[in-house]
Amino acid sequence: MATAVLSPMAIPGLHTPPSRKDLEKAALAYNLLPDDKDQPExxxxxxxxxxxxxxxxxxxxxxxxxxxxxxxxxDQGKVMHGTAMTRLRGCWTRPTDISGLDVGNIHGHIFALSPNGQFQAYEYRQEGPPPMSPNDNAFVAALKAYLQNHGLGSLIGLQVLNEDKDKQLQEFVLGDNNGAVMLDAEDTRITESCRVTGYVVIKTEESGVTELKGNETHTPTIRQTHQVFTDGKPLPDEKSLMDALRADGVID
Structure with missing residues (x-):
């Protein structure tokens, strides 16, 4: 195991809770991101x-x-923030008013290298930043160096994992006002995948071989589109989200 001791990099959302300014920067960064269909494999x-x-x-x-x-x-004053669902196993990430967030109780979920070469969160989730050890800092520095040395900073980001690490997850886009939802594949009716977007290290039971395997995918609905039809209107609550998913044949 690598154990190099590095000084904390003080990445907002990873080492420290984000400030309102950090969240505003995250929203600006998100708005500049390409769609996944425009990213190479x-x-x-x-x-x-x-x-x-x-x-x-x-x-x-x-x-x-x-x-x-x-x-x-x-929109200005909002940030992409995910919350755990109660009716299904999954997470709903959508534009959320920064003023209504407890910034001390959220953490960066996905980070990309900014133009100045530092990791910056562009999506956040519930709970405060995870404890970071010197070894964790060494990993972040090593990943950053690899991405920079190979020109991958605009393609590959750092993801903080949660309890869904070992599940197969499917993401469905809900439109401008409603963000996207990530669901446990066991809870959906969809078996087809169109793009792997998240990778975790697993050890296969059969061979004991360690692999970096896709555990998050973009998935088409029965209309063969990645986006769930929502009429462009904000979904006010989880019940309305469930209705939209059911209407598009994503869930029973």
Whole structure:
């Protein structure tokens, strides 16, 4: 295991709670992201090398990687923030008023390298930042160096994992006002996937081989589009979200 001791990098949302200014920067960064369909596939060579970095630092339970992308434009004063669902196993990430967030109780979920070469969160989730050890900092520095050395900063981001790490997850876009929802694949009616967007390190039971495997995918609805039809209107609550998912054949 790598154990190099580095000075804390003080990345907002990872080492420290974000400020309102940090969240405003996150929204601006999100608005500049390409759609996933405009991003190339990650080379198997890079996936293998990044897997080695993750495993050598023994952070596979804490960090993964993600294809850097966005789906919509976030209005001023809002940030992409995900909350756990109560009616299904999943997370609903949507533009959320910054003024209504408890900034001390959220953390960065997906980070991309900014033009100045620092990791910056562009999506946040509930709960405060995770404890960061010197070894965690060494991993973040090693991943950053690899991405910079290979010109991958606009393609591959750092992802903070949660309890869904070992599940197969499917993402459905809900439109400009409603963000996107990530669901446990076991709870949906959809079996087809169109793009892997998140990768985690797992050890296969059969062979014991460690792999960097896709666990998050973009998935088409029965209309063969990645976006759930919502009429462009804001969904006020989870019940209305469930109704939209059911109408598009995503869930029973």
């Amino acid at each position: 990650i080379s198997p060579v890079h996936l293998e090398e990044i897997k080695k970095i993750i495993v050598s630092h023994d952070v596979q339970e804490k960090f993964g990687i993600h294809v850097v992308h966005g789906h919509l434009l976030v």
